[in-house]
Amino acid sequence: MSKIYAQNFSVKAELIASNIENIVNEEKQALKKAVEAVNVELDKGNINKTQADEQKLKLAETSAAAIEKRVAAEEAKLTELVKQKVDGKISEKSVSPGEVLISIIKNNPPKRNDTIERSEKRTTSQFIYAFGVNNLMTKERLAHSDFRYMGSHFFEWGMTYNTRILKDNNLLHLTYGFSVMYNSLRATDNRYFVENGNKTGLQEAGIHLKDTRFKNVNLVVPMYLEFDFSGNQIKDDKPFFKTHKSARFGLGGFAGVNLKTKQTLKFDDEFGNSVVQKTKGDFNVNDFVYGVGAYVGYKETSLYIKYDLNPLFRNNTADQNNISLGLRFDLN
Incomplete structure (x- = not known):
């Protein structure tokens, strides 16, 4: 240069x-x-x-x-x-x-015919990354949550395939692939999760907790019907299709399995030493997860919401379902 x-x-x-x-x-x-x-x-x-x-x-x-x-x-x-x-x-x-x-x-020298070749493909692939806030809906209500609204987060990354449904129209697409979802919860009022037989609930700690985090990692298969308004073009008398160049939105859902559940507690012991306690276990979390989701945005960036249809815990009296809201990036 x-x-x-x-x-x-x-x-x-x-x-x-x-x-x-x-x-x-x-x-x-x-x-x-x-x-x-x-x-x-x-x-x-x-x-x-x-x-x-x-x-x-x-x-x-x-x-x-x-x-x-x-x-x-x-x-x-x-x-x-x-x-x-x-x-x-x-x-x-x-x-x-x-x-x-x-x-x-x-x-960054351009690859010869890369754009044209991609535009002619019926199926393309994207790397997805999403992040935002996370919480639990208790009895279908989010108000007065037991978890910090801004302190509880979710992350998601994965790979999807995007297939144009109609041969000569660019509006409808089917997206599918796999994602790894990280859903974290931070309880309020100095509490943490405790297993009590086949039920799991929050319990106040006997010491001051500097931080708590309850994290679930899920491997899921997402599937969405995507409406892409990038439109069609004609180039050299051939239809020319582009994706993620305009407004778009998707409706669908996901299903998968729980890979890991872990709780992290941070506190000072009686000697003033900083302690980080990590516990991996079952916590009576459902082994399978399935839910619905939607996203709406422009080009590669979207507002994204997802909701688990099955409760987080298997046997609790009150159902608690995970809900997440954030930003999603579909990178071609």
Whole structure:
């Protein structure tokens, strides 16, 4: 890159953003190839369905960790860039649009016919990431919750396939794949979850708790009917389809299994030492989970809500169902 680009804040920031997008795309494609290789082994009968699902989960976890590590490095560059701008070490010397285009092409050369080839495919894939607030609906009511509204969170990541339903119309799509959901709850009033036989409830701690977190990890298969208003185009007398370029919304649901339940308590012991106590167990949590969800947004970003139709705990007198609200990103 020439000196003029190195001294321009907006160009360098744009290049960092482009690098982050390329990282996600590279890791997504690598994950897709690895998953396809597992499917080949499954079709050959070398492994069974359970083994295939376990391998896919490990591959997805490895991919997510790689994305997090590589993106963190780019975010560190951006933080340093902003610091230099504040300190006045980077000038605002203007450059022409042509120079910016040359800079981007030099750092990120386009793949030949990539856009056209993708537009002609009936099925494409996306890496999804979602996060937001989480809570429990008790007797179908959310008011006066036993859990912190802003302190309880959810995270979700996974891979989906997006299939255009109609051959010559771009409106209706079916999305499906797999996701790992992390639903966390932080109880109010210095309480934590305790198993009492086949029931699980909140109990006040005998000591001051600095923090509590009750986390469930679920592996689910989501399926949504998506309405995409990106529209159709004609190019070289052929229909040209794009996705995630305009407003869209999806309605559907998910079903899966609980992978892990863990409770974390943080407190100071009688000697003033900071203690972190982690307990993995059953906690009478349902082994299976299923629910409904919806999202509405523009391009790759959506407002996202999901609700578990089955209660969190198997045998409690009052049903408590998980509900989450946040942002969702579908990255092509």
